[in-house]
Amino acid sequence: MSHDAAPNLDFAGTTPYEDYVQADVLTHLQKPLSDDPGEMVFLVTTQVMELWFTVIVHEWETAARALREDDLPVALAALKRSTYELESLNASWKPLAHLTPAQFNAYRSALGEGSGFQSAMYRRMEFLLGEKSASMLVPHRGAPRVHAELEKALQEPSLYDEVLRLLARRGLPVPSSVLDRDLSQRYEPSEEIEEIWAAVYGGADQDTDLVRLGEALTDVGELVWRWRNDHLVATRRAMGSKAGTGGSAGVAWLEKRARKNVFPELWTARSHV
Numbered sequence: 001m002s003h004d005a006a007p008n009l010d011f012a013g014t015t016p017y018e019d020y021v022q023a024d025v026l027t028h029l030q031k032p033l034s035d036d037p038g039e040m041v042f043l044v045t046t047q048v049m050e051l052w053f054t055v056i057v058h059e060w061e062t063a064a065r066a067l068r069e070d071d072l073p074v075a076l077a078a079l080k081r082s083t084y085e086l087e088s089l090n091a092s093w094k095p096l097a098h099l100t101p102a103q104f105n106a107y108r109s110a111l112g113e114g115s116g117f118q119s120a121m122y123r124r125m126e127f128l129l130g131e132k133s134a135s136m137l138v139p140h141r142g143a144p145r146v147h148a149e150l151e152k153a154l155q156e157p158s159l160y161d162e163v164l165r166l167l168a169r170r171g172l173p174v175p176s177s178v179l180d181r182d183l184s185q186r187y188e189p190s191e192e193i194e195e196i197w198a199a200v201y202g203g204a205d206q207d208t209d210l211v212r213l214g215e216a217l218t219d220v221g222e223l224v225w226r227w228r229n230d231h232l233v234a235t236r237r238a239m240g241s242k243a244g245t246g247g248s249a250g251v252a253w254l255e256k257r258a259r260k261n262v263f264p265e266l267w268t269a270r271s272h273v
Helices: 016-021 038-068 072-091 101-111 120-128 134-140 144-155 159-169 191-202 209-239 251-258 264-272
Strands: none
Touching (some): 038 101, 038 159, 072 209, 101 209, 120 144, 134 144, 191 264, 209 264
8 A cells, every 4th residue: 555645535434433423523622602702711611611511420430430349450540541631621711810900801701500510520539539418419319310310429439438348358457337337428537547558558468459559549539639720810800709690609619629638538648757
């Protein structure tokens, strides 16, 4: 075959690329509700974030399933991929990070009662991190499929629950109060789990699969923390301390979220190594 051969440009229907990527669908999902040109940036950016939420949920569910099957290589690979995706998700704040109040106000009314905390896919991310709350299903009662998916995720073990179950199967003293807890409730830190991680990190061999697992989870936790802080800063710049869309407390609510650690004992255990 000649290296100078031109690509095939003649297709009977749509192109194979279009069939696979569905680009025409993606690029016609934007329906701005104001005349301000900045709204298009806001709309596309939030849609891109939703796509990143989707792939991150896929990675964490893959990791959780692999942990359940004691397949650490597959779990670690999925967690590693998710860190690259989280970095891309966090970079999505760039187009919105320097909005002035006047620029945001130019199209804010188009959002109505819409707010990011209503994102079902982001809620699934939070549930996988152990940040569970049945009340967060309420906004989705009008969408039966979405509500059913969230209710299922609420009742299932989180990613961290699967980590703790793996530690127990490895013979580490995970207390029954942690293993048998109500999975629909928010995960609360445990001193016993902190001691387990301190022992894992305090070992002479720093290249064990459990240390690698702990570091992979810490990478994820750090990037989620950065996501929450970037959200806080962007919101603070755009609207100060005003109430958020959808009736949230705005910056005050985001500040509370930003103070929470993901996989908390992995952070506190470091003080005891």
